[in-house]
Amino acid sequence: MPDIPMPQASSVTFLAERRLLHETVIDQLRDLIVQGELAPETKLNERVLAERLGTSRTPLREAIKFLASEGLVELLPNRGAVVAALKPEKMQEVFVVLGALEALAGDLACRNATEADIADIRALHYHMLAHHARGELAQYFRYNQQIHQRIIDCAGNATLAQAWRAMNAHVKRARYLANLSRERWDKAVKEHEDMIDALLKRDGARLQVLLRDHLSNKLVMVMEALQARKTEAAR
Amino acid sequence: MPDIPMPQASSVTFLAERRLLHETVIDQLRDLIVQGELAPETKLNERVLAERLGTSRTPLREAIKFLASEGLVELLPNRGAVVAALKPEKMQEVFVVLGALEALAGDLACRNATEADIADIRALHYHMLAHHARGELAQYFRYNQQIHQRIIDCAGNATLAQAWRAMNAHVKRARYLANLSRERWDKAVKEHEDMIDALLKRDGARLQVLLRDHLSNKLVMVMEALQARKTEAAR
DNA sequence: CAATTACTTTTTGTATGCAAAAATGCCGGA
DNA sequence: TCCGGCATTTTTGCATACAAAAAGTAATTG
Known part of the structure; x- marks a missing residue:
């Protein structure tokens, strides 16, 4: 069965090809949200989530900001971020x-x-x-x-x-x-x-x-x- | 002259009102780009830019990721970010x-x-x-x-x-x-x-x-x- | 018993440190 | 002069440290 590949790339323009940690984190986190593994309105605990994704908080936070711009997460000042609601x-x-x-x-x-x-x-x-x-x-x-x-x-x-x-x-x-x-x-x-x-x-x-x-x-x-x-x- | 205010808020949903550093950095950086003060294809030197905006590299990097998702900056792996070209x-x-x-x-x-x-x-x-x-x-x-x-x-x-x-x-x-x-x-x-x-x-x-x-x-x-x-x- | 408050713990936000990669500059050789 | 390679410097990417804010907890008081 021919499996035409989906160009499921991250939506940014990367001029080079090497994958950086925060990029993979963006994609992983997006998948977790889209596939419902992280339910709507789930609080994103940075320490826990970073550990789960095998990284530190810094790249994770960058990924969160990126996804916030896509509207998949919402930023609560001084209270972190939550998965966007599904209203x-x-x-x-x-x-x-x-x-x-x-x-x-x-x-x-x-x-x-x-x-x-x-x-x-x-x-x-x-x-x-x-x-x-x-x-x-x-x-x-x-x-x-x-x-x-x-x-x-x-x-x-x-x-x-x-x-x-x-x-x-x-x-x-x-x-x-x-x-x-x-x-x-x-x-x-x-x-x-x-x-x-x-x-x-x-x-x-x-x-x-x-x-x-x-x-x-x-x-x-x-x-x-x-x-x-x-x-x-x-x- | 009545000056109907533009709701020129950042595009994220902030449930509270307090402004955080990286939020103001997002808006400042966006303005610099939109108003052409940072010309298209300008390399964004994190150290210099952070100093200019009166912050450290961490919030600046978060802001850059956010604007990358908006398409205003492009991410070059291991080479930082540049202001998006105006092609x-x-x-x-x-x-x-x-x-x-x-x-x-x-x-x-x-x-x-x-x-x-x-x-x-x-x-x-x-x-x-x-x-x-x-x-x-x-x-x-x-x-x-x-x-x-x-x-x-x-x-x-x-x-x-x-x-x-x-x-x-x-x-x-x-x-x-x-x-x-x-x-x-x-x-x-x-x-x-x-x-x-x-x-x-x-x-x-x-x-x-x-x-x-x-x-x-x-x-x-x-x-x-x-x-x-x-x-x-x-x- | 409810509610307030003081105190502790947790979590977030920001700054800094460090290693790796890229850029720069210098030198020698063609 | 121009090019390539090596060493140095700069810059990026990630981790960690620290401060401030929020959340949680327990004790006290009305």
Whole structure:
């Protein structure tokens, strides 16, 4: 199975290649937050966390500042930092912005993507369909993300890509608690079919609309999941 | 003259109010970069800069990491950081993204702004006109920025506002080297007239288009200025 | 018993120290 | 003169030390 690598690089521009400690810490910490291992509103104890990541407080604090700018952690003066909350209102905001960014990317991608790009995305799409058919959610998500990422990349606008990644990180966080009904899942797949079709025809206007709708459906799912988590927490 | 304050806060969410050293350093450093006092591609010597800002290297380094995430500085592993370059290609990218964000904000603002909001923006507009009439460029820019900021704020989406601010910082940097011809200036003012009109009528669709066009004209000006600076540097 | 307060512990924020990497300068040789 | 290599200096990256603030705790008082 061809595994097209995600350019899951940190969003900064590093002119050289050697990895520095605080860079790896940024990525590790981001992963911990995105994957929910560090739950929303968890207090980040610097001493403990530094030990856990096998470093000292200095690089950790630098990483925290970096992620604060991405909005994944919040800084409380003289009281350290906490993992950003996962509030429904925030999610709504994020999805609105993400909708604008993806719509833009879709339009640009229809203009700028090479035939090879489109073929790649199409291939990813079929892999995704396969995992959907087998009910393999994790793998499905994986290819789903790759497709969206590739569309963004095809827009050929690195600044757009970076802004998208930052927003998307927030959405990814919510994904880990969304339990998809088969019905909704099927619908999402159907939407992807249409998107691929629009991309093949390079119909930017239509792809824009489809991406926006797709995201707004995704938002509904996330909101339900958040609601469920909330009532669960109240029990 | 009423001076409606810009909420020019750092983009992080601080739950308390006390200012910490590294926060002020973030803002100071950002200002130095945006206002061009630290020219693009300037190497940031930590020792020198820390002394200049009256602090030690630790808070400065934290601030640098924060601004790296905003894209205002670039990190070179083992070689410190430099002020981000002001490349034409980057500017084009930024303006495309900014166009999408402002268009979105304009649409939302037409729905969500209160009558008082619109009245405020209109007032700012007339102040701007006054400074334009007197040829006071700096003051004109000031009100211009405030108008755009207020439109974003009226969208009622803090996430959007933050993304916009980050992008706008890049544009602001370019502004300091754009010398506006009277002709272009008049045109920009005319565009603002139309924008205010659309906002008054709450015509979101039209405001979107106007904002996009306004920005694309602004991009042309910035590109010319960058070109001029380049040929100047070649002399 | 609740609440306040004094005291202790923990944690954060900042400065400094130290090692490793990069930049600089110097010298000799082609 | 120009280039390359070696030694020196500077600068960065990380760890640690120290001070200040917050959190926790226990004792005292109304």
